[in-house]
Amino acid sequence: MADLTADGVRSAVAIMAKAPQPGQVKTRLCPPLSHSDAAQLYQCFLRDKIAQVNVLPRVAPVVAYTPDESKATFQDLTPPHFRLIPQRGDDLGARILFTFEQLFRQGYTQVIVIDSDTPTLPTAYLEQALSLMATGQNDVVLGPTEDGGYYLIGLRQSYHALCERMPWSTSQVFPETRRRSEQAGLTVACTESWYDVDTPEDLVRLMASLDHIQDGLAQRTRQFLRGFRQCTNGLG
Numbered sequence: 001m002a003d004l005t006a007d008g009v010r011s012a013v014a015i016m017a018k019a020p021q022p023g024q025v026k027t028r029l030c031p032p033l034s035h036s037d038a039a040q041l042y043q044c045f046l047r048d049k050i051a052q053v054n055v056l057p058r059v060a061p062v063v064a065y066t067p068d069e070s071k072a073t074f075q076d077l078t079p080p081h082f083r084l085i086p087q088r089g090d091d092l093g094a095r096i097l098f099t100f101e102q103l104f105r106q107g108y109t110q111v112i113v114i115d116s117d118t119p120t121l122p123t124a125y126l127e128q129a130l131s132l133m134a135t136g137q138n139d140v141v142l143g144p145t146e147d148g149g150y151y152l153i154g155l156r157q158s159y160h161a162l163c164e165r166m167p168w169s170t171s172q173v174f175p176e177t178r179r180r181s182e183q184a185g186l187t188v189a190c191t192e193s194w195y196d197v198d199t200p201e202d203l204v205r206l207m208a209s210l211d212h213i214q215d216g217l218a219q220r221t222r223q224f225l226r227g228f229r230q231c232t233n234g235l236g
Contacts, residue, residue: 011130012108013053014062014099016087017046017116019070028198037228043077044220045197048119050078052217056126060108064099093163100158110134112141112154117196119218120209121151125191129154132189139186142177146195149173159184 018025020043022035029038053061065074066087074084085102087095096113103111110133114126125143132141133154140162143152148171153162161180166173181188197206210222 010107010109011058011112011133012060012062012083012103012106012110013056013112013114013126013130014064014085014103015046015049015053015114015116016092016096016099017049017063017065017074018042019065019067019073020046021070026198029200029203032200032203033228041221041224041228042116044218044224045119046077046116047220048218049114049116050082051219052121052123052126053114054079054082055123056130059130062099062103064095064113066095092168093166096153097158097160097163100155104158110154110156112152114143115151115196117198118145118151118194119197119221120206120213121194121217122192123215123217125194126152128191132191137187138189140177140181140188141191142174142188143191144174144193146193147171147198148175149196150177151194151196152191153177159186 020039022039025042026038027035033041050063060083061081062083062085063074063078064085064087065071068086071084071086078084085099088098089095099113100111112129112133129141129143129152132138133156139156141152141154142150145151150173161184162177166176178188195202195205197203207225210225213222
């Protein structure tokens with residue numbers, strides 16, 4: 001396989017993504033959304049996150065996708081220069097670890113893996129994470145979410161302990177990741193906290209923020225939810 005860092009780029013940012021199929025994504029938003037609406041909303045999340053990563057300078061943009069047969073879907077969603085790699089593993093930790101290891105094998109020296117559930121995350125937070133990685137002084141960079149998870153993890157090499165047997169989808173993910181990092185003697189830096197959109201309450205918060213989104217963020221999400229709000233008179 002060709003050396004992906006031949007142009008001198010040593011940083012990769014990988015979006016963890018699922019194919020936007022009804023009944024397979026954002027099911028905790030159903031109701032108030034239908035499964036079809038939830039899939040359309042998640043596709044907007046993906047497009048907005050892809051657009052956000054695409055503006056980061058000196059970064060190799062990547063989408064780590066699942067399921068295997070959805071590659072063509074992501075080829076349609078991403079610009080041609082995006083790298084597409086399949087996710088592998090039985091749980092989220094294994095899939096994140098596989099993504100890191102694939103990109104390190106390609107020669108990247110700092111890799112940041114991000115979620116696809118934070119459409120209004122300020123781009124400055126991603127830039128901050130890249131800067132924290134670039135200093136060479138931080139082994140781990142984490143972007144915490146308000147519910148106790150994280151929207152971002154950056155590493156300069158793989159650490160299995162940070163991904164294996166983690167209590168995923170609980171409020172313990174961020175504190176446990178930080179505890180394990182420090183226990184292993186790793187230097188940890190954190191970006192600002194943000195919220196992801198998993199629950200109906202998160203969706204209400206997102207919709208309330210639409211008129212205040214700046215810097216061109218979440219354009220597709222904004223358009224979809226404005227249309228949804230007009231059709232339903234809000235979420236009740």
